[in-house]
Amino acid sequence: MRLFPSSTLARYLGQMFVVRVLAFLIGLVMVLQTLDLLSESDKILAVDGNGYGALAHYVSLRMPQLISQFLPFSVLLGTLVTLATLNQNSEVVVMRAAGISAHQVLMPLVAAAGLISAGHFLFNETVVVQSTARLQAWERVDYAPRSVIQPPEGQEIWVADGDTIIHAREAIQRQGQLILPGFELFERQEGSHLRRITTAEKAVYANGAWTLHSVRVYSPTGEPATAQDTLPWRTNVQTDRFLAVAVDPATVSYTRLRQAIRELSEGGRPTESLVASLYHKISGPFSSMLMPLLAAVSAFGVVRSGKLFVRIVIGMALGFGYFVADNFMLAMGQFGSVPPFLAAWAAPLLFLCIGESVLFRTEE
Template sequence: MRLFPSLTLTRYLGQMFIVRVLAFMIGLVMILQTLDLLSESDKILSVQGNGYPALLHYVSLRLPQLISQFLPFSVLLGTLVTLATLNQNSEVVVMRASGISAHQVLAPLLGAAALIGIAHFTFNETVVVRSTAELQAWERVDYAPRSEEELPEGQDIWVADGATIIHAREAIQSKGQLILPDFELYERQEGNRLTQITTAERAVYSDGAWTLHGVRVYGPNGAPATTQPTMAWNTNVQTDRFMAVSVDPATVSYSRLRQAIRDLAESGRPVESLEASLYHKISGPFSSVLMPLLAAVCAFGVVRSGKLFVRIVIGMALGFSYFVADNFMLAMGQFGTVPPFLAAWAAPLLFFCIGESVLFRTEE
């Protein structure tokens, strides 16, 4: 009735599994990073002032994304190779003959996969979100030099201040200031009649006050615009609202995204797509725990039956089907077709039931 077999066997299986997962991850990431760098190097080097340091900087920003994206694939491939090797060498037969159940054979792999999932989630929260934000900012300016302190939280901001509509391209935090580039202010009266349009190169919030730079003011009657170098701007909108509206799930942590969803919900904006991404920040790393269960079909069965290769193919098909279903459900959740929680967790729960059903049907 013990979950794990002996300590020696647990250590042996866990070590074999982790070594193969790391080997697949290193190989996949190196190949994909090389191909990605070849496709982007022309764009990076075409910018004046960019050289080999710029290529290395791109690799340092892109590498965490590739690791995060393909770690579950590495776990799947590592599981298949580990279990197929154990089956080929009749080690599974020895473990089963000694009274160890199929779930106990998989328990060390599931435990190691759980540790990988926790490390995956932590890596996403601390490294991937920041590198993604910096890479998106760099791509937005076509790999031109940009201050390292300017990390945008998102783009295309629309905020209502009573009847007034505020629009900006993005929100940038830099040197203790909040900057809204390509700022537009649509002032309306009751009945939604437009009375004035104010545009600015940027709006800067510093020392508790807003200042517009490069201002142009357009009247309602088609009169020529008036220009001013700077102009003070008063608004009742809190600065947190701008950061919440501009949030990009790929560039913020779980806690930051949850706070943004709360702020947007209080202002009456739809948050279903963000909620699906919030749940997926947990269900995504959890997929590593499912891989040993989905690949377990290749661990059991008599080797001399000649069906080991067929079992490996079935395990691989189950694993890749999970990734297809997971991406499909996440897309449906972001479009608002299915509830956010179901969009993030339907595929893991479904394939968990499938894996357990196959295991119980064939081995237990």
């Protein structure tokens, strides 16, 4: 009735599992990063001033995304190879003959996958969101030479109002006011010639009107900039347009996204798609814990029956089926077709039941 087998056996299984997961992850990321770099290198090197340093910078920003995206898939492949190897060498038969249940055989793998899931979540929160924000900022300027790409505090705002370009560091809704920190206004004449650049510490929308604070106005002719404490601003852009692009779940952490959802909810804005993404920030890394259970079908059964390959294919099909169902439900949640909680957790709960039913039917 113990949850784990002996400590020696648990370390043996856990170490074998982690080594294979890391091997698959490194191999997949290296191959995919090479292919991705080949597709983007022409665009990067086409910009004057970009060289091998720019390519290395792109790799440093893109690789965390690939690691996060393919870590659960590497856990699936690592589990399949680990369990198939144990089955092929009759080690599973020995463990079962010693009185160890199927769940006890899998528990060291599930525990190791749980640690991988926790590390995956922390990696997303501390590294992936920052690298994604930097990469998107670099892509917006067409890979222009920049020594350091600073990540925005939130999702940067770029909105066009005719020939005028509006830029802000982020959009914050608080106490009935809409605030755009780091405000910049690029006013152009017909064509592409700049007529005036206006910067402000922030733009505040309250009582139906915009006001710029700590304003500086620059002229393209080189005249000295003029400064004002406040300046009224009129625009045809509706406030909903600023809020619509204010939050990108891929570039903000869990706590920042939750705060943005609260601010939008207070302003009466729809937040279902953001709530689904918020839940998926937890359910996504949790998927690694399901992989040992979905791949367990490859561990059991008599090797001499000749069905080991069929069992591996079944385990891989269950894993791929999970990824397809998870992406489908998340897309449905972002479109508002299903409730946010169901969009994020329906696939994990469904395949948890499927994996347990297959395991009980075949072994327990």
